[in-house]
Amino acid sequence: MVRFDNVSKIYPTRQGEVKSLDRLSLEVRPGEFIAIRGPSGCGKTTLLLAAGGMLHPTAGTVTVDGHDLYTLSARERAQFRARRIGFVFQMFHLVPYLNVVENVLLAAVQAPGKPGPARAEELLARLGLTPRLRHTPAALSAGERQRTAIARALLNQPKLILADEPTGNLDPDNAAEVFQHLREFHRAGGTVLIVTHGAAADAYADRVVEMRSGSIQARQ
Amino acid sequence: MSILWLVLKELVHRKLNFLLSTLAMLTAVALFVSYFTTAEASRRETTRVTRDIGFNLRIIPKDTDMDQFWAAGFSDQTMPEDAMQRLAKYENVFVTYNHLVASLQQKYLLQGKEILLTGLAPTLTAPDQKKQPMGFAIKAGTVHAGYQVGQRLGLKKGGALELGGKKFTIERCLAESGTDEDIRVFGLLSDVQRVLKMEGRINEIKAIDCLCLTADQDPLSVLRAELAKALPEAKVIQLRAIADARSKQRQMAEKYFAFITPILLIVCAAWICVLAVMNVRERKLEIGVLRALGCGSGRIAGLFLAKAVLIGLIAAVLGYGLGTALALTFGPEIFKVTAKAIQGEPRLLLWALVAAPSFAALASFIPAMLAVAQDPAVTLREE
Numbered sequence: 001m002v003r004f005d006n007v008s009k010i011y012p013t014r015q016g017e018v019k020s021l022d023r024l025s026l027e028v029r030p031g032e033f034i035a036i037r038g039p040s041g042c043g044k045t046t047l048l049l050a051a052g053g054m055l056h057p058t059a060g061t062v063t064v065d066g067h068d069l070y071t072l073s074a075r076e077r078a079q080f081r082a083r084r085i086g087f088v089f090q091m092f093h094l095v096p097y098l099n100v101v102e103n104v105l106l107a108a109v110q111a112p113g114k115p116g117p118a119r120a121e122e123l124l125a126r127l128g129l130t131p132r133l134r135h136t137p138a139a140l141s142a143g144e145r146q147r148t149a150i151a152r153a154l155l156n157q158p159k160l161i162l163a164d165e166p167t168g169n170l171d172p173d174n175a176a177e178v179f180q181h182l183r184e185f186h187r188a189g190g191t192v193l194i195v196t197h198g199a200a201a202d203a204y205a206d207r208v209v210e211m212r213s214g215s216i217q218a219r220q
Numbered sequence: 221m222s223i224l225w226l227v228l229k230e231l232v233h234r235k236l237n238f239l240l241s242t243l244a245m246l247t248a249v250a251l252f253v254s255y256f257t258t259a260e261a262s263r264r265e266t267t268r269v270t271r272d273i274g275f276n277l278r279i280i281p282k283d284t285d286m287d288q289f290w291a292a293g294f295s296d297q298t299m300p301e302d303a304m305q306r307l308a309k310y311e312n313v314f315v316t317y318n319h320l321v322a323s324l325q326q327k328y329l330l331q332g333k334e335i336l337l338t339g340l341a342p343t344l345t346a347p348d349q350k351k352q353p354m355g356f357a358i359k360a361g362t363v364h365a366g367y368q369v370g371q372r373l374g375l376k377k378g379g380a381l382e383l384g385g386k387k388f389t390i391e392r393c394l395a396e397s398g399t400d401e402d403i404r405v406f407g408l409l410s411d412v413q414r415v416l417k418m419e420g421r422i423n424e425i426k427a428i429d430c431l432c433l434t435a436d437q438d439p440l441s442v443l444r445a446e447l448a449k450a451l452p453e454a455k456v457i458q459l460r461a462i463a464d465a466r467s468k469q470r471q472m473a474e475k476y477f478a479f480i481t482p483i484l485l486i487v488c489a490a491w492i493c494v495l496a497v498m499n500v501r502e503r504k505l506e507i508g509v510l511r512a513l514g515c516g517s518g519r520i521a522g523l524f525l526a527k528a529v530l531i532g533l534i535a536a537v538l539g540y541g542l543g544t545a546l547a548l549t550f551g552p553e554i555f556k557v558t559a560k561a562i563q564g565e566p567r568l569l570l571w572a573l574v575a576a577p578s579f580a581a582l583a584s585f586i587p588a589m590l591a592v593a594q595d596p597a598v599t600l601r602e603e
Binding site for chain 2: 045046049052054055074075078079080081082083087089093095096097098102105106107108109152164
């Protein structure tokens, strides 16, 4: 599903070059649930964004679902992302002036067929958010916000979910609920690539990959 | 979900930014509308005030002896009354001349004293003109007496005055003017022609020039060229002091507005641009998320430009209302003579509805491009 071939990402800074990814190679098979674990600053988020077509690597190739992402134009990559990839972020990144349903429907902006409110409400019902449909993010708990973000990620029936420390701001109960929903997606045939610096995802993942200093250290 | 819906929701959420942006555009629109509304009033006022200074053109028979003319104050030669009609019918005459008044003036002995008996025909203006004619309208069988004449003969309004064996009713005793009008008696042209036994004759056509030329251009050559074609048996004299006063007044107003306009536009554009840049910075994460969800550059730019257009439309309507209200409230205080003629200009609303959104979008263009250029990966990594 996702393949990294000798991917490097170097950032030029005033203090010199910073190597965020260092000749990293990794393959994520279709339908796998992979947890990538490592300390802060090891390049986990960079890896995730590269997989999402949002970060052009300095070297190497990133292939998602058979497509070499960075040979596509920016527009093609954006459309690809809208149709096949769902993102879940640590800080939820909900739009503050939209209610729950509208936040979920934001994912439909570029999607073919444009899933409507009915699909959004069905997803939100499965995530236990029916009583909160017309509430804005400010009125939601952290767990409810993250579930809204998950619904947004699932709206277009993606093949791949990229989750960047999705439980980093949640208590254990809410974190377990988030993992449960990701597992359900996985069991339905979806591929999950989750980055985390704790071990909470280990119980749900098919594979755990350790990252250090921009490269893969160990596979479990 | 449409861009318009996103824009509307964001406007309601970030009210301060919306209000400040709208205020900037509204202020600019209101100032422009009130300027253009009162500029029209100013133009009318200038025309009316300087028109009331008097006619600044005198069309007299070509053979007039100019020494005699300036000594007597009128031409010793006459021309047929139909010269006026021929002049009025000449193609494009009202481009150069306006407010044509045919007159016949002669010295007349009235109760042992010499007066200037003056016959005036009704004023002829351009066919489509709504301007009020100059001077005063004289009814048949009536006269208007100059101040000095009235004082000397003890004339009163409603009294009678005999001229050439015919009795005329005194319509008005004029106020002192400090000119030769004080020793004139004005009557209808046909009445005065009968008194003087000069039926069908005139010796002058008064007029005002219509030329809006700059200070260094000479309208007299244009006026003379036109008259030579329209009325070859006549010549024209221009009272330069009056003509120059009108021209300078008009040019001064235009220069002032030309000076103020770019300043206003720059300040308004800068204000809107700064607010838009602040809005882009506030929405950095939102832009990053939209990118992650697959929104392209066009949609991102569209969010900011659509917002600018919407603000422009709202400001256009409100600004037009405010500008017109300002013009109608304060205009009559400034332009007292034409106060009643100040009115709203509906065409300015159409102008505002086109110009304001376009201007707001233009001022927001750079901020929109900043939004498009943002690297979402940088934004999302910074969380």
